Amino acid sequence: MLLLWKQMFLLSFVGCLGDLENLKTKMRSTVSVREGQGVVLLCGPPTHSGEHSYAWIFNEYPSFVQEDSRRFVSQETGHLYIAKVEPSDVGNYTCVVTSTVTNAKVLGSPTPLVLRTDGVMGEYEPKIEVQFPESLPAAKGSVVKLECFALGNPVPRINWRRADGMPFPSKVMLRKSNGMIEIPNFQQEDAGLYECITENSRGKNVARGRLTYYAKPHWVQLIKDFEAAVEDNLYWECRASGKPKPSYRWLRNGEPLALEGRIQIENGALIITNLNLTDSGIYQCIAENKHGTIYSSADLRVVASAPDFSKSPMKKLIQLLIGSTAHFDCKPKSSPKATTTWKKGGELLQENERISLLKDGGLRIANVSKSDAGSYTCLAENQFGKASSSTSLLVTEPTRITLAPSNMDVSVGESVILPCQVQHDPLLDISFTWYFNSALTDFRKDASHFERVGGSASGDLMIRNIQLKHSGKYVCMVKTEVDSVSSAADLIVRGSPGPPERVKVDEITATTARLTWHEGLDNHSPIASYTIQARTPFSVGWQRVTTVPDVIDGKTFTATAVDLNPWVEYEFRIVASNKIGGGEPSLPSEKVRTEEAVPEVPPSEVSGGGGSRSELVITWDPVPEELQNGEGFGYVVAFRPLGVTTWIQTVVTSPDTPRYVFRNESILPFSPYEVKVGVYNNKGEGPFSPVTTVYSAEEEPTIAPSGVSANSLSSSVIEVSWVSIPWKMSSGRLLGYEVRYWNNGGKEQSSNRIKAIGNETSVRITDLMSNLVYYTAVRAYNSAGAGPFSATVNATTKKTPPSQPPGNVVWNVTDSRVMLNWEQVHAMENESEVIGYKILYRTSSQNELSVLMTNRTSAELLLPLNDDYIIEVKAVTDGGDGISSEQIKIPKLASMDARGSGAAVLNGLSSCMSITLYFIFKVVLC
Known part of the structure; x- marks a missing residue:
């Protein structure tokens, strides 16, 4: 038994929202069905209500009925179909109508669905409630939708097929419930008989309908x-x-x-x-x-019109080669079509074996020669009039290439000329164009490599400093107004090889790496050999490595790098070479690390000494990381007193540590020890360094120097002297003495210090202030430290030399004698007293100074006559030399007398010169 609720009302609906509002006023009665029964809930919108879509709300918004194999909402009628009612379906159902034009929504009144209590509906075969027409025309390009749904218990399965067995194209879509099939962009091949098969365990039913194709006319032409x-x-x-x-x-x-x-x-x-x-x-x-x-x-x-050539005149000039065919068009505008005749000059042309008068009015002359040159006229005529048009024919000699480019083999860096010389008709202009691998050569852009050379009838191409990229086909194209010729040549450029490819490390050990690679481009010169290079974090760039085989020929693509350092990260690359030279290196291989091994290199520069009392200091240069050969690297330090057979050993675990200090109160000062330093890592112990002798820490001096004295030498120099301290070699080596000094305005704690190295027992302190008391003390020192200071002594620096130079220096020359006179220098109260004068003189061509000392304000010099002399005078004091007078230049002396006074000279005295002091001493002034 099937219960259908089909109450609906019909009102005129023109697609406006007002008519849809009437849907709300329709009263809905309760629908009562048995469990397992099928039911159809009618939406009943107004007829002619325009384009719209349907949905149903279950109980409350927004809980919409979800379509599946049991429930289906028809978009044709709006009805809700439930194939088999279940207890979960009990509730209120509301139809929702949505305008596809305005997107406005209208809800109908709720329809209650309840279950009857008088039993459960038994099973029955599918009953098709929704089906498509038996015949349905469909327009080309339209979207066709076919609906099919059945009620039944159990819930029917729905399948679609074409009666002719053709499969559905991929564009065909099925709704979730399989209740609708959609065919977009309908075409003629989509037409045919479609079947909807509904089936359950009680039976099956089939709905059929034929889709026919139609198309409105549309223009093809x-x-x-x-x-x-x-x-x-x-x-x-x-x-x-x-x-x-x-x-x-x-x-x-x-x-x-x-x-x-x-x-x-x-x-x-x-x-x-x-x-x-x-x-x-x-x-x-x-x-x-x-x-x-x-x-x-x-x-x-x-x-209708007379012939007219105004829009289609004949060309003024036609240029052709000897032996070619001439075509003359004659196409005046004419209604009706005009008849045509042809003249050469004033002579009417007649057809023969070379001359043809064409049906379209044109003229053809085969195998033209120089005699065919001249003026040609086409005369056109119809019943409305006549007209004519003329052209000139020029017949020329063909262009020929007399010297063509030829194939060549060259090496990178060379220069070549590709010839291209022609013979052509002198009446024609000629042009040369070069193409490289089908691309036009731009001589301005490529001026560094390409240049056209030769005369007017030559288009030779010069290629300078040839590179690999210049390999290819070169074409010389020669053009005139009437013809063109070309000639091609292949240029092969031989260069050093390209980079090898796919470098790979196949096998790695502690000291070797087996590599393979593939051949790169040989650039037209066979590869003769390969070289393997390596790089590590410790190397300076890429370095060539030793290989097996030692020489890798060009046909070998595998080799082993040997003598590598263990536990070092390596990259490898390959360089190919041919008779041109070495090529670009390959890309680096992946980084690989060699395996660990026992260290083989002990530390270098093992030495020591110094330190504090009761210490033995041992030093070395740490082993570089690339020679440590593995993880867990460290040092084994071994030492023993000289003459003892048993070694004392200790381990230093830090690979960067450069020293070890052994402390023991039993160590005597400056005792000799035999020392060696070994290496180890996780793989085991390596070798020791050669045994060397290192002395324990020395004993610092315990007594102060005696006989300390200080003497002022000038206004800025004090000399300090002392007596050496007694010293025993068993206590160590005395390195020297330290002198401390300070003035009476300073503090002893912030005093300056100066050292005397070795056995020196005096030192000069310079750059002191004048006329000031300075205190000094002396102590001895060695590598263990410094001893006590001596008693303090003092000395006062002398006053500064006079600031006034000797003035009014006058000279007089008689034969080779130079007499000098000057004014006495008077010292001020804070300056040292003058005790004499220095006369410094030299030739203008030498730097060595001669010095004459005097305690007077005059002096006599005996000078040779063969050079210019430069002379100056200084005051001499206990505090040092005073300021020089103005320099005097005495010109070369003849047998005549001369005199003068102090004057500036061109060249001053050197700031550091050798001076000979006559009668007294020879010193160096700086």
Whole structure:
């Protein structure tokens, strides 16, 4: 038994929201069904309500009914179909209608669904409640939707198929419930008989419907405005496609075209023979079938005119090669078509084996020669008049390449010339163009490599400093106004090889790496050998490595790098070489680390000494990381007193540590020890360094120097002297003495210090302040430290020399004697007293100074006569030398007398010169 609730009302609906509002006012009665029974809940929207979609709310918004194999909402009727009611379906159902134009939504009144209590519905076969028409026309390109749904218990399964067995194309879509099939962009191949099969365990039912294809007419070929001459024939075609096939009609000036003997329509084409002026007008071609009508319009103009060359004159000049064929067009505008004749000069042309008068009015002359050159005229005539047009024919010699480029082999860096020389008609201009691998050569852009050389009849190409990229085909193209010729040559550039490829480390040990690679480009010169290079974090760039085999020939693509350092990260690359040279290196291999091994290199520069009392200090240069050969690297320090057989050993675990200090109160000062330092890592112990002798820490001096004295030498220098301390070699080595000094305005704690190295027992302290008391003390020191200071002594620096130089220096020359006189220098109260004077003199060509000392204000010099002399005078004091007088330049002396006073000279005295002090001493002034 099937209970259907089908209450609905019909109102006019024109797609406005007001009509949809009426849906709300319809009262809904309770629908009572048995469990397992099928039911249809009717939506009942107004008829003609426009485009809209349907959905159903279950109980409350927004809980919508979800479509599945048991529930289906028809988008044709809006009804809700439940194939088999279950207890969970009990509730209120509300139909929702949505306008697809405005997106406005209207809800109907709720419909209660309840279960009857008088039993459960038994099983029954599918009953199709929603099905598509038996025949349904579908337009081309439209979207076709077919609905099919059945009630039944158990819930029926729905399947779709084509009756002809053809599979559905991928564009066909099925709804979730399988209750609707959608075919977008409907085409003729989609037409056919479709079947909806509903089936359950109680039976099956089938709904069938045929989709037929139709298409409105659409244009394949439109007519266009056309101009024709009187007496011509017209064939005007318009074509359209459609389903069913369209028929055609023609109109002229809006009226049906009357068919007569010279006017016919064949398959839509309009045919008019022997056109006259009355055939002009607006024409329409109409294509139609039962689904639509389309129009195409155009203007037909039938014209009558005398021949006219104004829009199609003949070329003024035609240039041709000897032996070619000349074509002369003669196409004046003319209605009807004009008859034509041809003249050369004033002579009428007649046809022969070389001359042809063409049907279209043109002229053809085969195998032209120099004698065919001249003026040609076409004369055109019809019943409305006549006209003419002329041209000139120039016949020239062909262009020939007399010296063509040839194939060449060159090496990178060389320069070559590719010749291209021609013979051509002197009446024609000629141009040369070069192409490289089909690309036009730009001589301005590529001026560093390409240059055209040669005369007017030569287009030779020079290529400088050839590179690999210049390998290829070169074409010389020669053009004139009438012909062109070309010649090609291949240029092979041989260069050093390209980089090898796919470098790979196949096998790695502690000291070796087996590599493989693939051959790169040989750049037209066979590869002769390969070289392996390596790089580590410790190397300076890439370094060549030793290999097995020692020489890797060009046919070998595997080799082993040997003598590598263990536990070091390596990269490898390969360089190929040929007779041109070494090529670019390959890309680096992946980084690989060699395996660990026992260390082989002990530390270098093992030494020691120094430190504090009771210490033995041992030092070494740490082993570089690349020679540590593995993790867990450290040092084994071994030592023993000289003459003892047993070694004392200790371990230093830090690989960067450069020293070890052994402390023991039993260690005597400056005792000799034999020392060696070994290495180890996780793989084991390596070798020791050679045994060397290291002394324990020395004993610092315990007594102060005696006999300390200080003497002032000048206004800025004090000399300090002392007596050496007694010293025993068993206590160590005395390195020297330290002198501390400070002035009476300073503090002892911030005193300055100066050292005397070794056994020196005096030192000069310089750069002191003048006329000031300085205190000094002395102590001895060695590597263990310094001893006590001596008692303090003092000395006062002398006053500064006078700030006044000797003035008014006057000289007088008699023969080779130079007499000098100057004013006495008077010291001020804070300056040292003058005790004498220095006369410094030298030749202008030498730097060595001679010095004469005197305690007077005059002096006599005996000088040779062969050079210029420069002389100056200084005051001498206990505090040092005073300021020099102005320099005097005495010119070369002759047998004449001369005199003068102090004057500036061109070259001053050197700031550091050798000075000879006559009668007294020789010193160096700085």
